[in-house]
Amino acid sequence: MLDDRKASILRAVVQEYIETAQPVGSGRIAAAPGVDVSSATVRNEMAVLESEGYLAQPHTSAGRVPTEKGYRYFVDTIGSPGALRGEHAKRVKEFFARAHGELEEMLESTSRLLSGLTAWTGVVVPPSAADVAIRSVQVVGLAPTVALVVSVLADATVEKHSVELPRAVGDERVNAASAHLAAQLQGTMRGSVPADVARTGDPDTDDVVLQVLDVLRRTSPADVPDEVFVGGASRVASAFDAVETVQQVLSVLEEQLVVVTLLKDVVDRGLQVAIGTETGMEPLADAALVVAPYTVDGERAGSIGVLGPARMNYPEAMAAVAAVSRRLGHALTEG
Amino acid sequence: MLDDRKASILRAVVQEYIETAQPVGSGRIAAAPGVDVSSATVRNEMAVLESEGYLAQPHTSAGRVPTEKGYRYFVDTIGSPGALRGEHAKRVKEFFARAHGELEEMLESTSRLLSGLTAWTGVVVPPSAADVAIRSVQVVGLAPTVALVVSVLADATVEKHSVELPRAVGDERVNAASAHLAAQLQGTMRGSVPADVARTGDPDTDDVVLQVLDVLRRTSPADVPDEVFVGGASRVASAFDAVETVQQVLSVLEEQLVVVTLLKDVVDRGLQVAIGTETGMEPLADAALVVAPYTVDGERAGSIGVLGPARMNYPEAMAAVAAVSRRLGHALTEG
DNA sequence: GGTTAGCAGTCGGTATCATCGACTGCCAGC
DNA sequence: GCTGGCAGTCGATGATACCGACTGCTAACC
Numbered sequence: 001m002l003d004d005r006k007a008s009i010l011r012a013v014v015q016e017y018i019e020t021a022q023p024v025g026s027g028r029i030a031a032a033p034g035v036d037v038s039s040a041t042v043r044n045e046m047a048v049l050e051s052e053g054y055l056a057q058p059h060t061s062a063g064r065v066p067t068e069k070g071y072r073y074f075v076d077t078i079g080s081p082g083a084l085r086g087e088h089a090k091r092v093k094e095f096f097a098r099a100h101g102e103l104e105e106m107l108e109s110t111s112r113l114l115s116g117l118t119a120w121t122g123v124v125v126p127p128s129a130a131d132v133a134i135r136s137v138q139v140v141g142l143a144p145t146v147a148l149v150v151s152v153l154a155d156a157t158v159e160k161h162s163v164e165l166p167r168a169v170g171d172e173r174v175n176a177a178s179a180h181l182a183a184q185l186q187g188t189m190r191g192s193v194p195a196d197v198a199r200t201g202d203p204d205t206d207d208v209v210l211q212v213l214d215v216l217r218r219t220s221p222a223d224v225p226d227e228v229f230v231g232g233a234s235r236v237a238s239a240f241d242a243v244e245t246v247q248q249v250l251s252v253l254e255e256q257l258v259v260v261t262l263l264k265d266v267v268d269r270g271l272q273v274a275i276g277t278e279t280g281m282e283p284l285a286d287a288a289l290v291v292a293p294y295t296v297d298g299e300r301a302g303s304i305g306v307l308g309p310a311r312m313n314y315p316e317a318m319a320a321v322a323a324v325s326r327r328l329g330h331a332l333t334e335g
Numbered sequence: 336m337l338d339d340r341k342a343s344i345l346r347a348v349v350q351e352y353i354e355t356a357q358p359v360g361s362g363r364i365a366a367a368p369g370v371d372v373s374s375a376t377v378r379n380e381m382a383v384l385e386s387e388g389y390l391a392q393p394h395t396s397a398g399r400v401p402t403e404k405g406y407r408y409f410v411d412t413i414g415s416p417g418a419l420r421g422e423h424a425k426r427v428k429e430f431f432a433r434a435h436g437e438l439e440e441m442l443e444s445t446s447r448l449l450s451g452l453t454a455w456t457g458v459v460v461p462p463s464a465a466d467v468a469i470r471s472v473q474v475v476g477l478a479p480t481v482a483l484v485v486s487v488l489a490d491a492t493v494e495k496h497s498v499e500l501p502r503a504v505g506d507e508r509v510n511a512a513s514a515h516l517a518a519q520l521q522g523t524m525r526g527s528v529p530a531d532v533a534r535t536g537d538p539d540t541d542d543v544v545l546q547v548l549d550v551l552r553r554t555s556p557a558d559v560p561d562e563v564f565v566g567g568a569s570r571v572a573s574a575f576d577a578v579e580t581v582q583q584v585l586s587v588l589e590e591q592l593v594v595v596t597l598l599k600d601v602v603d604r605g606l607q608v609a610i611g612t613e614t615g616m617e618p619l620a621d622a623a624l625v626v627a628p629y630t631v632d633g634e635r636a637g638s639i640g641v642l643g644p645a646r647m648n649y650p651e652a653m654a655a656v657a658a659v660s661r662r663l664g665h666a667l668t669e670g
Numbered sequence: 671g672g673t674t675a676g677c678a679g680t681c682g683g684t685a686t687c688a689t690c691g692a693c694t695g696c697c698a699g700c
Numbered sequence: 701g702c703t704g705g706c707a708g709t710c711g712a713t714g715a716t717a718c719c720g721a722c723t724g725c726t727a728a729c730c
Contacts, residue, residue, distance in 0.1 A: 025722055038674050043723065061681040061722045102497065136475040140487045150485055150493055152475045158485055158495045162437065233568065234585035237578055246581070250569030360693050373703050378694065396693045396710040 002049075007077065008034050009045050010054055014066045014074040018311050023063035068276040068310070071288070075273045075314050082315045084323050088117050092320075096327045103156055103332075108229045110304065110328055115232025117320040120239060120308030121253065122231040125263050127155060127301035127332065134193075137185045139178035139212055144168035149212050153190055155296075155332075161215045169204045176200065177208035193217050228259045239309040240286055248283035253307070263303045267293050272318060276310055286310055290317040292325035296332045304328065337384075342412065343369050344380050345389055349401045349409040353646050358398035403611040403645070406623070410608045410649050417650045419658050423452050427655075431662045438491055438667075443564045445639065445663055450567025452655040455574060455643030456588065457566040460598050462490060462636035462667060469528075472520045474513035474547055479503035484547050488525055490631070490667075496550045504539045511535065512543035528552050563594045574644040575621055583618035588642070598638045601626050607653060611645050621645055625652040627660035631667045639663065 002010065012032040016024040026046060030039035046064055049055045054070040057063075066074070084092065095113050099106050107124045114122025133154040141147045145165045152158050165174075177200075184197040193216045199206050236249050252258055262281065266274045266289060274280075275288045290312075291305035304325050306317045337345065347367040351359040361381060365374040381399055384390045389405040392398075401409070419427065430448050434441050442459045449457025468489040476482045480500045487493050500509075512535075519532040528551045534541050571584050587593055597616065601609045601624060609615075610623045625647075626640035639660050641652050 023722085027722085040674050040676090040724095041672085043725095044673090047724075057723085059681060059722095060724095061679085061720090063722065102495070135477065136473065136485075138471065138473050138485075138487075140471040142470065142489070142491055148487055148491055148493070150471075150473075150487055152473075152483055152485055152495075154477070156477055156483055156497065158483070158493060160437070160487075160493045162491065232589070234582050234589055237572070237582035237585060243572055247569050247572035250572060250585075254567070254569055358693090362693085375696095375703050375705090376701090378696095379702090382695075392694085394693095394710060395695095396691095396708085398693065 002054075002073070005035075005037070006045050006049060007073075009042055010049055010066075010070060011074055011077070013046070013049075013055060013064055014070060017066055018313055021311060023058055023065050025063035028063070066311075068278070071275045071310055071314075072278075075275070075318075078315055078318070081322055082319045084117075084319045085316070088316075088320065089323065091117065092323050092327060096331050099331050104229075106331070108231070110324065111229040111231030113231070114304060114306055114320060114324055115235060117324070118306045118308065118312070118317045120235050120306050120312060120317070121233055123253075123259060123263065123305045123307060124229040124231075124328075125260050125302040125304070126157075126227060126229070127296055131189050131191050132157075134185050134188050134190055137178070137181045137212075137216075139163070139174055139181065139208065141171050141174040147174055147208070147212075149215060151185075151190075151216070159219075161219055163208075163211050163215050165211060166207055169208060173202070173205045174208060176202065176205045177212065180205065181209055181212060226257050226260065228256050228263075230259070235308075245283075245286055249287060249307070252281060252283050262289070263291055263305050266291050266305075267303050272321075273314060288312055288314075290314065290321050292321045294325040294329040294332075296329055301329070301332065337389075337408070340370075340372070341380050341384060342408075344377055345384055345401075345405060346409055346412070348381070348384075348390060348399055349405060352401055353648055356646060358393055358400050360398035363398070401646075403613070406610045406645055406649075407613075410610070410653075413650055413653070416657050417654045419452075419654045420651070423655065424658065426452065427658050427662060431666050434666050439564075441666070443566070445659065446564040446566030448566070449639060449641050449655060449659055450570060452659070453641045453643065453647070453652045455570050455641050455647060455652070456568055458588075458594060458598065458640045458642060459564040459566075459663075460595050460637040460639070461492075461562060461564070462631055466524050466526050467492075469520050469523050469525055472513070472516045472547075472551075474498070474509055474516065474543065476506050476509040482509055482543070482547075484550060486520075486525075486551070494554075496554055498543075498546055498550050500546060501542055504543060508537070508540045509543060511537065511540045512547065515540065516544055516547060561592050561595065563591050563598075565594070570643075580618075580621055584622060584642075587616060587618050597624070598626055598640050601640075602628050602638050607656075608649060623647055623649075625649065625656050627656045629660040629664040629667075631664055636664070636667065 009029055012029050012035055013024050016028060026039040026042040029035055029042045030037065046055060050057060050064065053067055054073060055064040056067050058065060107126055111122040111124040134151055135154050136152040138150045139147050140150065145168055147163045147165055148160055149163055150158060150160045180200050193213060195213060195217060230253050233250065233253055237246055240246050262279060265280065272292065273288060273290050276285050279289055286309060287307060288310045289305050289307050291303055293300050293303045295301060304321060306321055344364055347364050347370055348359050351363060361374040361377040364370055364377045365372065381390060385392060385399065388402055389408060390399040391402050393400060442461055446457040446459040469486055470489050471487040473485045474482050475485065480503055482498045482500055483495055484498055485493060485495045515535050528548060530548060530552060532544065565588050568585065568588055572581055575581050575584065597614060600615065607627065608623060608625050611620050614624055621644060622642060623645045624640050624642050626638055628635050628638045630636060639656060641656055
């Protein structure tokens with residue numbers, strides 16, 4: 001563990017570096033509030049902090065820069081989560097007061113809100129539909145051997161899947177299957193669609209029914225939704241100096257599935273913040289991710305996050321993510 | 336008009352610059368195939384081309400760079416659309432041979448295909464649903480005063496809108512309204528939903544019916560869909576040198592509506608290519624857009640495009656966009 | 671013993687300067 | 701009208717020196 005003085009020096013270095021993005025020297029730290037020793041003492045302490053891996057020196061005659069371990073210590077010793085700044089709190093409040101309409105739209109703008117609050121990129125993973133009740137199922141014929149099964153779930157989401165029919169069965173059979181399925185599946189949990197239901201008696205109709213059940217079961221455990229809303233991706237351009245880093249981070253953001261599993265992994269590990277290699281993704285070595293799950297009706301539904309450079313303002317980002325996740329949960333619970 | 340020699344010199348400059356991204360000098364052009372004069376003559380011609388605005392000089396002792404006008408001339412004088420390179424043609428062919436499943440998924444991967452073919456960013460605007468027949472309408476109650484109207488259109492797309500009900504009318508009324516609407520609207524064009532239909536006789540049910548019709552009419556002329564698929568946005572990072580340009584272009588791509596209207600505008604002006612300020616968007620001053628509409632069942636449905644730097648390989652990009660738009664139209668017509 | 675002032679030393683950043691090389695424009699000769 | 705050749709321009713590159721912001725270390729101080 002670090003003694004008080006080392007800790008406050010380390011904290012001062014991190015804060016200063018986050019602000020200026022420049023290596024910080026002992027003089028600057030000695031002048032910082034909360035550090036009441038001379039620059040010489042600071043130098044001695046910084047040398048120790050470096051040897052212990054909290055700080056690094058780009059070159060001999062430069063100031064110090066926090067390492068991943070340094071950021072980690074900083075984040076771990078942020079006492080209270082910290083409240084959102086007044087102006088930001090107001091924006092969040094107003095956003096959710098005004099929030100309405102389609103789920104997707106709302107999540108999309110939530111990702112923009114996160115981006116706006118932090119100056120980095122906002123990410124929103126939609127509620128997982130793992131155990132939501134089915135409100136309605138409908139099968140619509142589109143072509144002789146193609147139909148579309150549309151299911152409405154209790155959380156107001158709509159799923160659709162196309163189904164290849166074994167042969168041209170005719171509209172009336174499709175409609176019969178649709179009505180039958182609607183009756184049989186209403187109220188069923190999406191994650192527990194049965195492999196078989198009561199037969200209608202007509203073999204052709206039953207064929208359609210079975211085909212649809214098969215599709216629903218195969219696509220069922222949507223515990224990892226493949227969709228994710230990314231807001232403010234353009235901020236990545238100003239987050240990193242190296243063009244290749246920008247490109248790599250953008251590439252990561254383009255892979256929906258990767259982003260979803262990334263957030264899920266981090267949340268599952270119980271982290272609020274993943275710094276650099278902690279993300280487990282090589283292209284994010286210079287980045288950091290602040291995440292929070294949100295709950296709907298008391299259950300973990302999805303997660304949100306902010307992706308920025310490792311030198312991001314953690315207290316602010318964590319406050320923003322916490323506030324938005326709480327409010328988002330509420331908004332979705334009511335609706 | 337430019338005489339033959341000036342034209343071939345200009346073309347050589349553009350081609351060379353596209354390849355190297357470096358100002359090109361007279362010596363290089365004199366060595367180019369198709370130009371059989373000395374560098375001195377080339378110099379004289381280039382001076383004229385510059386005074387006429389086709390070329391520009393970054394500084395006195397540098398080579399020439401094409402201006403917007405220069406690129407425009409180059410594009411306008413590309414004779415044949417040019418066939419896709421063998422390897423690329425194969426990729427396109429295989430992609431559409433394998434294409435299947437949901438429309439959205441397919442359009443999404445089409446945008447990636449475009450990006451892969453050109454090394455820049457691919458954009459796909461989905462088919463406009465302006466005059467597509469309604470295959471099915473269903474109203475599902477979600478909460479006492481909230482329902483979701485889900486309509487399946489003939490092009491396999493699904494629309495959903497939430498509806499505020501005037502008061503809690505009960506599930507049976509909602510279901511009655513749903514059945515009634517399904518019967519009344521099936522086969523109607525999405526763009527011509529009537530303001531009123533035959534009444535059911537039950538006032539509460541009729542209220543729901545009218546409310547739904549209202550929502551469908553208000554959201555109806557979806558001739559400008561607000562969704563667009565962007566593939567390979569990370570390529571923007573390597574397309575421009577200036578970080579601010581990268582950021583600005585990414586910002587444009589984040590605004591779905593802006594991108595849709597941009598493509599639409601360009602196509603409506605009858606252009607295949609919009610260079611720099613021709614796009615009408617200030618942040619795209621250094622960019623160029625290659626577009627093509629695609630047709631489904633013989634009618635203009637949507638458009639696709641490639642967004643890259645002004646110094647992009649136009650013949651290749653135009654060939655790619657043309658091939659993909661044709662194939663995409665076919666794929667959507669069959670399905 | 672811990673702290674501090676002071677000092678020597680390191681090293682990147684910036685400015686200066688000369689050189690180099692890739693251009694151009696122009697002119698005289700073919 | 702084309703071309704070879706030449707003088708001139710100017711950015712890019714590299715050497716050099718200098719400055720300034722650091723550091724680590726040591727000796728003195730409390």
